[in-house]
Amino acid sequence: MKVEDLVRLPGSWLSVGLDTGTVISSRVRLARNVKDAAFPGWAGKDERASIYDRLAAAIRETGLLDDALYLSMERLGEVDCLVLKERQLISNELIGRHDGNGLVVSPDESIAIMINEEDHLRMQAMRPGLSLQAIWERLLAIESALESQVDFSFAPDLGYLTACPTNVGTGMRASVMMHLPALKLTEDIGPVTVGLSKMKLAVRGLLGEGTDAWGNMFQISNQTSLGESEEQIIAYIHQVVEELDRHECNARERLMQDRESLVRDYVGRAFGILTNAHLLSSKETLDLLSAIRLGIELEFVEKIGIAEINELMILTQPGHLQKIMQQVIEPEARDKVRADLVRERLSGAEF
Amino acid sequence: MKVEDLVRLPGSWLSVGLDTGTVISSRVRLARNVKDAAFPGWAGKDERASIYDRLAAAIRETGLLDDALYLSMERLGEVDCLVLKERQLISNELIGRHDGNGLVVSPDESIAIMINEEDHLRMQAMRPGLSLQAIWERLLAIESALESQVDFSFAPDLGYLTACPTNVGTGMRASVMMHLPALKLTEDIGPVTVGLSKMKLAVRGLLGEGTDAWGNMFQISNQTSLGESEEQIIAYIHQVVEELDRHECNARERLMQDRESLVRDYVGRAFGILTNAHLLSSKETLDLLSAIRLGIELEFVEKIGIAEINELMILTQPGHLQKIMQQVIEPEARDKVRADLVRERLSGAEF
Numbered sequence: 069m070k071v072e073d074l075v076r077l078p079g080s081w082l083s084v085g086l087d088t089g090t091v092i093s094s095r096v097r098l099a100r101n102v103k104d105a106a107f108p109g110w111a112g113k114d115e116r117a118s119i120y121d122r123l124a125a126a127i128r129e130t131g132l133l134d135d136a137l138y139l140s141m142e143r144l145g146e147v148d149c150l151v152l153k154e155r156q157l158i159s160n161e162l163i164g165r166h167d168g169n170g171l172v173v174s175p176d177e178s179i180a181i182m183i184n185e186e187d188h189l190r191m192q193a194m195r196p197g198l199s200l201q202a203i204w205e206r207l208l209a210i211e212s213a214l215e216s217q218v219d220f221s222f223a224p225d226l227g228y229l230t231a232c233p234t235n236v237g238t239g240m241r242a243s244v245m246m247h248l249p250a251l252k253l254t255e256d257i258g259p260v261t262v263g264l265s266k267m268k269l270a271v272r273g274l275l276g277e278g279t280d281a282w283g284n285m286f287q288i289s290n291q292t293s294l295g296e297s298e299e300q301i302i303a304y305i306h307q308v309v310e311e312l313d314r315h316e317c318n319a320r321e322r323l324m325q326d327r328e329s330l331v332r333d334y335v336g337r338a339f340g341i342l343t344n345a346h347l348l349s350s351k352e353t354l355d356l357l358s359a360i361r362l363g364i365e366l367e368f369v370e371k372i373g374i375a376e377i378n379e380l381m382i383l384t385q386p387g388h389l390q391k392i393m394q395q396v397i398e399p400e401a402r403d404k405v406r407a408d409l410v411r412e413r414l415s416g417a418e419f
Numbered sequence: 420m421k422v423e424d425l426v427r428l429p430g431s432w433l434s435v436g437l438d439t440g441t442v443i444s445s446r447v448r449l450a451r452n453v454k455d456a457a458f459p460g461w462a463g464k465d466e467r468a469s470i471y472d473r474l475a476a477a478i479r480e481t482g483l484l485d486d487a488l489y490l491s492m493e494r495l496g497e498v499d500c501l502v503l504k505e506r507q508l509i510s511n512e513l514i515g516r517h518d519g520n521g522l523v524v525s526p527d528e529s530i531a532i533m534i535n536e537e538d539h540l541r542m543q544a545m546r547p548g549l550s551l552q553a554i555w556e557r558l559l560a561i562e563s564a565l566e567s568q569v570d571f572s573f574a575p576d577l578g579y580l581t582a583c584p585t586n587v588g589t590g591m592r593a594s595v596m597m598h599l600p601a602l603k604l605t606e607d608i609g610p611v612t613v614g615l616s617k618m619k620l621a622v623r624g625l626l627g628e629g630t631d632a633w634g635n636m637f638q639i640s641n642q643t644s645l646g647e648s649e650e651q652i653i654a655y656i657h658q659v660v661e662e663l664d665r666h667e668c669n670a671r672e673r674l675m676q677d678r679e680s681l682v683r684d685y686v687g688r689a690f691g692i693l694t695n696a697h698l699l700s701s702k703e704t705l706d707l708l709s710a711i712r713l714g715i716e717l718e719f720v721e722k723i724g725i726a727e728i729n730e731l732m733i734l735t736q737p738g739h740l741q742k743i744m745q746q747v748i749e750p751e752a753r754d755k756v757r758a759d760l761v762r763e764r765l766s767g768a769e770f
Contacts, residue, residue, distance in 0.1 A: 329755050333697035340691030344770055346684035404680050419695055 071139070071148040072391070074155060074177065089365075090316045091198040091309060092245040092285065095156070096207050096302070099230045099239035100189040103219040107231040108165070108184040116168030116184050123183050123218070127172050130213035133179060141169040147396065150387025154275070156194065161185050178203075179210065186231045187239075189214075198309055200242050200302045208298075227294065237294030242302050244309045245274070249284040249362045250319035251312075253334060257281070260315065268292055269308060274354065283354030283381060288312070324366070335363035339419040348407040353384045363419065372417035380413055422490070422499040423742070425506060425528070440716075441664045442549040443596040443636065446507070447558050447653070450581045450590035451540040454570040458582040459516070459535040467519030467535050474534050474569070478523050481564035484530060492520040498747065501738025507545065512536050529554075530561065537582045538590075540565075549660055551593050551653045559649075578645065588645030593653050595660045596625070600635040600713045601670035602663075604685060608632070611666065619643055620659060625705065634705030634732060639663070675717070686714035690770040699758040704735045714770065723768035731764055 101107060102123070108116055127133060141162060144152070152158040157180040158171055165184065172181040182190040191210060193203035221229040228239040235241070251257040261271045274285035288309060290301045323331050338359030342348070348356075361377045363369035382388055384406050390397050397405055452458060453474070459467055471491075478484060492513060495503070503509040508531040509522055516535065523532040533541040542561060544554035572580040579590040586592070602608040612622045625636035639660060641652045674682050689710030693699070699707075712728045714720035733739055735757050741748050748756055 329697045333758070336695035336697050337692050340693075340695030341688050342691075344687035344691030346680045346687050407684070 070137075071144070071151055074137075074151065074157075074173075089197075090246050090248060090313045092247055093194060093196050094198055094200045094203055095192060095194045095243045095245070096200060096204045097190060097192045097241045097243075098207055098211055099187040099228065099235045100191070100211065100214075101221040101229060101231070102188050103221045105188065108169075108186065108188060109231060111184075113167045118168075119188055120168040120170055120183050123189060123214075124170070124172065126214050126217045127181060129217055130210060132210050132213055133172065133174055133181075135175045136179075137171075137173050137175070139171045139173070141171070142166045147387055147390045150385075151391050152387075154382060154385040154387050156180075156275075157192075158182060159185060159190070179206070181210075187235070198244060198306065200244065200306055204242070204298060204302055234291075235293055237292070238296075238298050238301070240293050240298050240301065241289050242298075242305050243272075243287050243289030244305060246286050246288060246309065246312060246316070247284055247358065247361060248286055248312065248316050249358050250323055251316050252281065252284045253323060253331070254319050256315070256319060257286070260312070261286075264288065264308070265291075267308065269305070282351050284358040285354070320362075320366070331362075331366065332368060335359050335366070335368045336419055339363065339369060339414075339417070342410050343414050343417070344411070345407050347403040348384070348410060349403055350385055350406065353406060353410060354381060357381050357384075360414075360417075368419060370418045372414065376413060380410060384410060421488075422495070422502055425488075425502065425508075425524075440548075441597050441599060441667045442660060443598055444545055444547050445549055445551045445554055446543060446545045446594045446596070447551060447555045448541060448543045448592045448594075449558055449562055450538040450579065450586045451542070451562065451565075452572040452580060452582070453539050454572050456539065459520075459537065459539060460582060462535075464518045469519075470539055471519040471521055471534050474540060474565075475521070475523065477565050477568045478532060480568060481561060483561050483564055484523065484525055484532075486526045487530075488522075488524050488526070490522045490524070492522070493517045498738055498741045501736070502742050503738075505733060505736040505738050507531075508543075509533060510536060510541075530557070532561075538586070549595060549657065551595065551657055555593070555649060555653055585642075586644055588643075589647075589649050589652070591644050591649050591652065592640050593649075593656050594623075594638050594640030595656060597637050597639060597660065597663060597667070598635055598709065598712060599637055599663065599667050600709050601667050601674055603632065603635045604674060604682070605670050607666070607670060608637075611663070612637075615639065615659070616642075618659070620656070633702050635709040636705070671713075671717070682713075682717065683719060686710050686717070686719045687770055690714065690720060690765075690768070693761050694765050694768070695762070696758045698754040699735070699761060700754055701736055701757065704757060704761060705732060708732050708735075711765075711768075719770060721769045723765065727764060731761060735761060 102119060105111065105119055106115060111119065124138060149158070149163045152171065153160065153163065155177060157173055157177060159182065162169055162182050162185045169184045172183070173179070178194055180192045191207060193207040195203050223229055227237040230236050230239055248257060251260060264271050268291050270289050270291045272287040273280040274282045288305060290305060338356040342356050342360065357377050357380055360369055361374060364372065364374055364377065383392060386402060389402055389406055393405055453470060456462065456470055457466060462470065475489060500509065500514045503522065504511065504514060506528060508524055508528060510533065513520055513533050513536045520535045523534070524530070529545055531543045542558060544558040546554050574580055578588040581587050581590055599608060602611060615622050619642050621640050621642045623638040624631040625633045639656060641656060689707040693707050693711065708728050708731055711720055712725060715723065715725055715728065734743060737753060740753055740757055744756055
């Protein structure tokens with residue numbers, strides 16, 4: 069299996085074929101470091117290479133990731149890196165590193181382990197919809213199997229030690245990606261975001277910081293990982309997400325009752341632009357696809373499903389676009405290729 | 420004939436059925452005042468009424484406007500006034516006046532004479548395309564026929580006297596409405612406008628000041644009417660308009676050569692929005708219809724003609740919209756009615 073094969077897959081976080089409503093996907097990430105070894109940022113090239121070999125061997129040894137793909141960052145081109153980033157399998161942090169850095173990813177992308185990112189291990193489990201507890205258990209099984217082979221840095225009073233102090237403790241970050249177009253339309257998302265940050269939860273955009281609200285996608289995650297158990301954090305986020313889901317559904321109902329023309333206009337314009345534009349940036353595409361997604365859920369848009377919209381959301385990203393066109397395409401030329409792809413894929417849809 | 424009948428007509432300045440290219444329409448206006456009578460702004464109610472009767476009778480007496488409609492401003496409702504304004508038959512100035520003020524308009528709207536606007540007489544001739552000389556001759560025939568019955572205020576050293584000093588002299592303003600979407604797209608319109616103002620020409624929007632560039636429509640007219648003959652002014656504007664037409668055509672060619680995707684995108688988005696939006700303001704409608712007009716001329720848009728676009732440009736204005744719906748509609752509700760009308764009228768078009 070190669071990066072090429074991943075591109076042909078729907079992308080586990082976008083869960084093609086599954087309509088998960090406002091909750092797109094759940095993700096849990098654990099940071100771990102090998103005891104008595106320097107953090108990757110301080111380690112020399114040889115030390116990193118040795119850690120990489122040791123951890124890759126340990127992962128194989130667990131027997132829990134049999135068909136996994138082992139990718140060494142130094143062998144990946146720029147477009148491959150973009151593709152992995154867009155599939156939420158690697159971080160920008162890892163893209164910048166080239167010696168002894170790598171990714172182990174399961175064929176269904178539900179498990180992705182970065183080696184020598186900021187920490188020696190950044191293990192991630194991901195699944196469509198709201199299922200933090202289930203993926204946490206899966207991740208814990210992998211972590212336990214590794215811990216039987218490798219001693220992790222751990223301080224009894226603090227918990228697991230990490231390169232960045234914000235991850236010390238459980239080393240865990242749980243996050244849920246939500247699609248909240250109605251809260252955005254009603255402008256309730258502002259106060260909601262402020263409220264969440266007071267509750268020690270972070271709200272980020274689709275592709276992390278700097279992509280705030282692209283496609284009306286919001287990632288809700290814990291800001292700290294110290295002082296509470298993993299289960300407590302997960303239960304808390306689960307509860308908040310269910311509440312946000314109710315908020316979003318209420319906002320949709322209110323909009324349809326009081327301002328149906330505005331909603332129809334919002335969806336209609338998105339449909340009209342996507343099916344007729346000849347230049348589309350990736351941000352605009354996500355924003356408009358988000359409106360179409362809402363339109364499908366409200367039954368304004370027909371003859372196309374959430375699955376196709378999910379797929380377009382990922383295929384129109386710069387890396388995927390270049391991968392499916394099998395060539396490096398300059399940003400300006402991408403806008404045309406992207407618009408051509410979107411028009412073709414939406415040609416059967418009706419508003 | 421009533422205002423209702425006008426609404427059912429295509430609107431002479433928009434010349435439905437005629438594709439006049441970049442030059443939409445030509446208009447010449449003459450200001451005249453009755454000798455030894457106070458200007459309308461200074462005259463009392465009775466004096467204005469007497470002037471109105473005298474001038475209306477003189478117009479009838481010419482025999483040149485046999486089927487004309489004589490409209491008294493005090494009998495017109497708000498929507499009727501808007502309709503006449505949108506058809507470029509009356510000015511905002513006249514709308515504010517209610518005693519002894521009126522309009523005489525020929526059934527084809529090619530001649531419109533305002534009585535007791537800023538001056539006693541504001542006579543206008545209008546025709547599709549570039550035909551300043553022809554309409555000037557027609558207007559002059561009417562003016563001469565009136566002058567044989569009424570003495571006009573005239574000073575040998577200055578020319579015709581008017582309420583506002585800028586109209587003293589010939590009392591004439593000649594203007595041409597042009598559709599210049601490519602010069603707007605290439606942003607060449609800015610320098611062009613500056614250049615024209617240095618050449619003592621004014622550039623205004625579709626519906627006068629404050630509507631700059633709505634629908635990419637620009638009215639080119641003389642700023643002064645003193646020191647040159649009517650024929651000189653007309654010949655000068657004619658020449659400038661021909662030059663602007665060449666500029667616009669060159670800009671279209673350059674755009675199609677160097678940035679075809681941008682032009683297709685511009686037209687496509689306009690098409691997509693107009694055929695799918697559920698709320699449209701009158702400014703946005705004009706702007707997008709302008710892009711569709713360009714799209715028809717470039718053969719991107721099919722199964723609809725310039726005639727239908729011209730008609731929509733006028734029917735989607737607030738007054739016409741209310742008139743054809745036969746009810747007063749609040750501005751917010753208008754946006755929905757307008758979008759419904761546009762979607763219906765464009766339903767057969769293809770991009």
